[in-house]
Amino acid sequence: MESAQGGKALPRTVRLLIAARAVNRLGAFSLSFLTVLTTTNFGASAAVAGYISAAFGLATIPSRLIGGRLADHVGTRRTIVIGLTGCALAQLGLALSSGLVSAACFAVLLGLAFEIYEPPSQAMIADVVAPSEQVRAYSLLNVALAVAGMGAGLLATGVGRWDLRWLFALDAVTCLFCALIVHLVLPADRPAAKAAAERAVSAAPWRDPSLLVMLAAGTLFAVVYLQLMAMLPLSLELRGLQPADAGLLFTTSALTITSGQPLLQLSRVASISASAAFISGYLLLALGLAWYALAHNLVAYIAATIVWSVGDLLLVGRAYAFVAGLAPTGAKGRYLAVYGTSWGIGGIVAPLTGTQLLEHVGPTGLWCAASLACLVLAALHPAWIRTASDRARGETPFLDQAADPPATG
Incomplete structure (x- = not known):
């Protein structure tokens, strides 16, 4: 393994994962408008909108733990796809909601799915990148997300002028697209027998x-x-x-x-x-x-x-x-x-x-x-x-x- 100075390219799996996550992040601008959506489209008070946002935040904690357990038991690629698909379905639910109660339910469901793909993404990098290169790999992932986030703000400025629901619908589309990329181009999860042997370690x-x-x-x-x-x-x-x-x-x-x-x-x-x-x-x-x-x-x-x-x-x-x-x-x-x-x-x-x-x-x-x-x-x-x-x-x-x-x- 070359040193960081040598600038050896990261494994193809990592580069594809970073690209897929950047596509997902490019559309992940809807959450900043969750409070506004519940007040303007569903007539909630500012306090109720705050409670809904807090409920979303609380739900992200078990979401990440679920993602970690799934990553170790069913595989990293499958877990990323599950998490992204769950986010897409919840966001579509928000976009199509007809009332405040259903919108609040889908907001909580979004929180429960929102962090599922984070642990497997990080674990996949740790599995295929040598320890000497892991800092660089994680840094590149965060940089890609930051750059995509800047583009996301510009998209939100344009799309949000039509209808706030479109923000959540477009975010759902990018989640599904990212899930499709991950499923098609990233390596398949290892055979269950091998994974089970590894999990034997307490x-x-x-x-x-x-x-x-x-x-x-x-x-x-x-x-x-x-x-x-x-x-x-x-x-x-x-x-x-x-x-x-x-x-x-x-x-x-x-x-x-x-x-x-x-x-x-x-x-x-x-x-x-x-x-x-x-x-x-x-x-x-x-x-x-x-x-x-x-x-x-x-x-x-x-x-x-x-x-x-x-x-x-x-x-x-x-x-x-x-x-x-x-x-x-x-x-x-x-x-x-x-x-x-x-x-x-x-x-x-x-x-x-x-x-x-x-x-x-x-x-x-x-x-x-x-x-x-x-x-x-x-x-x-x-x-x-x-x-x-x-x-x-x-x-x-x-x-x-x-x-x-x-x-x-």
Whole structure:
């Protein structure tokens, strides 16, 4: 296996998976309009619309766990197809709903299907990519989703002017198209006998202390990161700027992460240890968020966004590669699913804490608190990594040097 510096192409399976997921993400713009759909088309109050959105968010937590279990038991390709098809059916249900009750039911069903395809996508990468290349593979997946997300916003601007229902209908079409691509071009799942032999290895993710430590760290990170997604527009408005400028800042972040991908292949960057990468990434995030606390014009916000996005570049994909290294054979789906619930938990905690902080201490206090959380992560993560490495089953070389070629090959 060539080093990251050598720039060896990722396996065809990974490239096809990333392309399929990007197509899916290109159409995944409807969820931002779920609250608006329930208020304008079905006459719900703002409070009821909020409850429906919260119910969707809660449903995504078991959805990811279901995806992990299915990935380990019926195969990654089948699970991705099941998840995407389920999303499509729920979105079509929303588009065709005639009343608020049916719309709310389909919103919950969408939440239950929404995260099913995430664990198998991540597990498929871990199965076919060498440990030394997994960080790059996960990073490319996230970059592809970010770039497609920018295009999704443009599509939403055009389609949403006709009828909000069309957003959900078009999203359903992209899900079905992505499912078809996955079914036709990705390798078939391994024979059941071989999978059963692998599953014979006992695996209890919720009893693995190393994974639980990573889950705690991931949840804190998710809470901080989702503050950016949920609270940045409100923060800009309180500073006298246009809330819509948050879209420009999100685009700046995506462009920074995308253009910075070649840096991950430089030998000096690719060879740094997991501890050093996590520390550097969290410190840059802390600096960028602290800059937000002081910023009072758009130029300062853009500069701060570039700084924290470089930190995100160092972190994206690294945690998933680390967790995949913790998982025993045949349990990657379940391990990645448990770790991924951090985003579901963060999705509930972030808006609650963020709105309270904005109300009581304003934007300055919000971003200072987020920056402090990143400093805590930077201080504690090296110890957590050492603990996880000590507990790992024969994979210590990879866990200690997440971006390095494994010592054992």
